[in-house]
Amino acid sequence: MRDRLLAAEKVKAIDWRDGTLYLLDQRALPLEEAWLACDSVAAVAEAIRAMAVRGASAIGISAAYGVVLAARARFAAGGDWIAALDADFELLETTRPTAVNLSWALRHMRERLERVREHADPLAALEVEALAIHESDREANLTMAQLGVELIRRYQGNPQALLTHCNTGALASGGFGTALGVIRGAWLEGMVERVYVDETRPWLQGSRLTAWELASEGVPVTLNADAAAAHIMKTKGLTWVVVGADRIAANGDVANKIGTYQLAVNAMHHGVRFMVVASSSTIDMSLATGEDIPLEERDARELLEVGGKPVGAAVEVFNPVFDVTPADLIDVIVTEKGIVERPDAAKMAQLLCRKRLH
Numbered sequence: 408m409r410d411r412l413l414a415a416e417k418v419k420a421i422d423w424r425d426g427t428l429y430l431l432d433q434r435a436l437p438l439e440e441a442w443l444a445c446d447s448v449a450a451v452a453e454a455i456r457a458m459a460v461r462g463a464s465a466i467g468i469s470a471a472y473g474v475v476l477a478a479r480a481r482f483a484a485g486g487d488w489i490a491a492l493d494a495d496f497e498l499l500e501t502t503r504p505t506a507v508n509l510s511w512a513l514r515h516m517r518e519r520l521e522r523v524r525e526h527a528d529p530l531a532a533l534e535v536e537a538l539a540i541h542e543s544d545r546e547a548n549l550t551m552a553q554l555g556v557e558l559i560r561r562y563q564g565n566p567q568a569l570l571t572h573c574n575t576g577a578l579a580s581g582g583f584g585t586a587l588g589v590i591r592g593a594w595l596e597g598m599v600e601r602v603y604v605d606e607t608r609p610w611l612q613g614s615r616l617t618a619w620e621l622a623s624e625g626v627p628v629t630l631n632a633d634a635a636a637a638h639i640m641k642t643k644g645l646t647w648v649v650v651g652a653d654r655i656a657a658n659g660d661v662a663n664k665i666g667t668y669q670l671a672v673n674a675m676h677h678g679v680r681f682m683v684v685a686s687s688s689t690i691d692m693s694l695a696t697g698e699d700i701p702l703e704e705r706d707a708r709e710l711l712e713v714g715g716k717p718v719g720a721a722v723e724v725f726n727p728v729f730d731v732t733p734a735d736l737i738d739v740i741v742t743e744k745g746i747v748e749r750p751d752a753a754k755m756a757q758l759l760c761r762k763r764l765h
């Protein structure tokens with residue numbers, strides 16, 4: 408199956424070329440395929456903050472390249488360039504609070520930095536580390552797609568109707584995608600009759616990005632308002648909800664795009680299985696439960712405006728863009744290290760002791 412998945416890798420959203428980071432600007436999709444060239448850490452930080460690049464894995468990978476750009480500038484300026492990099496790490500770290508892949512990637516870059524102090528070419532060594540982070544995410548995507556597809560094959564007849572939320576595809580990762588990677592893999596294996604895509608208010612990752620990715624591959628896709636999900640579970644013979652994650656706590660609680668929690672509650676009520684797909688870099692063992700995960704709130708204009716035009720009454724707005732799904736609503740978490748069914752603290756700890764499967 409791996410070869411079929413590799414052959415299907417088409418969309419690429421992050422491209423490191425000749426010392427510049429190119430990002431497919433997700434604010435412009437699907438109307439325009441515009442590339443943003445980032446040649447400084449400030450440009451990368453702004454791209455993450457403004458969501459030109461988004462999705463937990465893609466944010467982490469971009470931040471790693473951001474460190475390479477920062478190091479290049481600090482090194483050229485001379486002096487204690489390694490100490491000066493602290494400010495750049497801080498800048499990147501504070502761009503978005505929820506996806507832990509960001510801190511994970513920065514921690515890896517910092518560890519590498521400590522080891523290259525005396526290196527003949529420290530900038531080249533940092534670049535190698537960023538490329539490795541990118542490549543390992545791509546590999547993890549392929550492994551997770553295979554594991555998730557086997558679960559879909561195991562539990563129900565085929566073909567099946569699936570539902571997903573937000574965007575977890577090639578645009579949100581270093582390769583094939585996490586949850587959308589599983590869905591794309593299942594489609595390639597002939598197991599998918601239709602994919603329902605929540606539009607994912609307020610930023611519309613579903614209608615603008617996921618629908619675009621699936622349609623461009625010929626996957627039968629139906630777009631629905633977020634509020635239609637329970638009705639779809641009741642009436643459309645849905646078998647699985649498949650979503651990604653921005654941070655998974657030590658007990659298996661999952662922070663993901665706002666609306667994921669209500670999907671899990673509804674899935675439990677309707678007997679629809681609930682799968683979370685995320686690489687192990689999304690797991691934060693330092694947080695005992697999801698209660699401790701910082702949840703980003705964004706600008707009121709995301710709710711009060713459409714396409715820059717005011718549409719809502721000018722009242723107080725609450726705009727959390729992530730929520731936490733308790734572990735006991737989750738059937739299975741799929742990572743590149745293996746799967747965890749009915750997650751809990753003991754099973755999550757056991758998972759992290761494992762090596763990668765492939």
Ligand code: MRU
Pocket residue numbers: 461462463464465506572573574575576579580585612650651652653663664728
């Ligand atoms: O605000 P976003 O678009 O960055 O949120 C993205 C999600 O919630 C995804 O489900 C998650 O990051 C997993 S993508 C590999």
